[in-house]
Amino acid sequence: MSASTEIISYAGWARNLRIANDDVELVVTLDVGPRVIRYATRGGENQFGESPDQLGKSGETRWMPRGGHRLWIAPEDKTRTYAPDNRPIEHQVMTARPGQSGAQVRLVQGPDQPYGVQKEIEIALAGSGSQVTVVHRIGNVGARPIEVSPWALTVMPPGGTAIVPLPEKRPHPGSIPGSVDADYWPNQTIALWSYLDLKDPRLMLGTRFITVRQDPRATTLLKFGLSHAAGWLGYWRDGGLFVKSIDYQAGKLYPDRGCNFELYTDPNILEVETLGPLVTLAPGEKTEHVETWRLFTGVAAIGDEASIAQNVATLAGG
Secondary structure: OOOEEEEEEEOOEEEEEEEEOOOEEEEEEOOOOOEEEEEEEOOOOOOOOEOHHHOOOOOOOOOOOOEOEEEEEEOOOOOOOOOOOOOOOEEEEEOOOOOOOOEEEEEEOOOEHHHOEEEEEEEEEOOOOOOEEEEEEEEEOOOOOEEEEEEEEEEEOOOOEEEEEOOOOOOOHHHOOOOOHHHHOOOOOEEEOOOOOOOOOOEEEOOOEEEEEOOOOOOOOEEEEEOOOOOEEEEEEOOEEEEEEOOOOOOOOOHHHHOOEEEEEOOOOEEEEEEOOOEEEOOOOEEEEEEEEEEEOOOOOOOOHHHHHHHHHHHHOO
């Protein structure tokens, strides 16, 4: 078994790169982006959300959501973050090392000249199975230092449920002989956006997990962020489970009051978002942020926390 690449047409775009093995496939747009517009089992339903009215188009003067997976820059603002990605991108299929059966590609966007920024995504698909390693890079191609955080956003389709594991609960430190100082300190941070209602029925704050349902009937927006050290996040829909894994770099400064994970949902989509540390890049420097993706099929429906632990967390490794 091995992975391969080919140029295909997809959703109205003439040039897209398909990366596939015998188990899964990804489609990356080359006429716009960089953007992974599809991730699915071979011939199966796309696990990423799409905006049908925006597919197959290019050259718009403003940023277009489109769907799929993209790379942005945090902290969010109205200018640099929303720089349009509606132009063709460069791509390179990288030569596999001896004995390797996977496929690796590099996608490079033209510089956002007003902001001195260049975005790059490197994708490595294993020779078999569903594992994908995604490296997101932000480079400073300007003349002055810039402060940035790589922000990786994945649009999920309607009707599913996001699963966010929480740290393991510990007894009150006063009941633990020989407790150390750290037992008396908080171990979690949650950031709340102004439009979040903690009584929103889509949001469930549990003992072991936070879950958020994507509800097409909703009329409001929902967003929160976490300092997330649990290592994985999931989205379940119709028996399919998408899992992304990340590392938390303790002691590093993250944007948005310390968030390396954020979740956003509205009536159309749900976004599972991860962030790298906030850094200052000198001209010519780059920073990177890595995610690992996996897909599972035939996963039992999301129920109470015990069923999530049994059916989801065991697969995700948490």
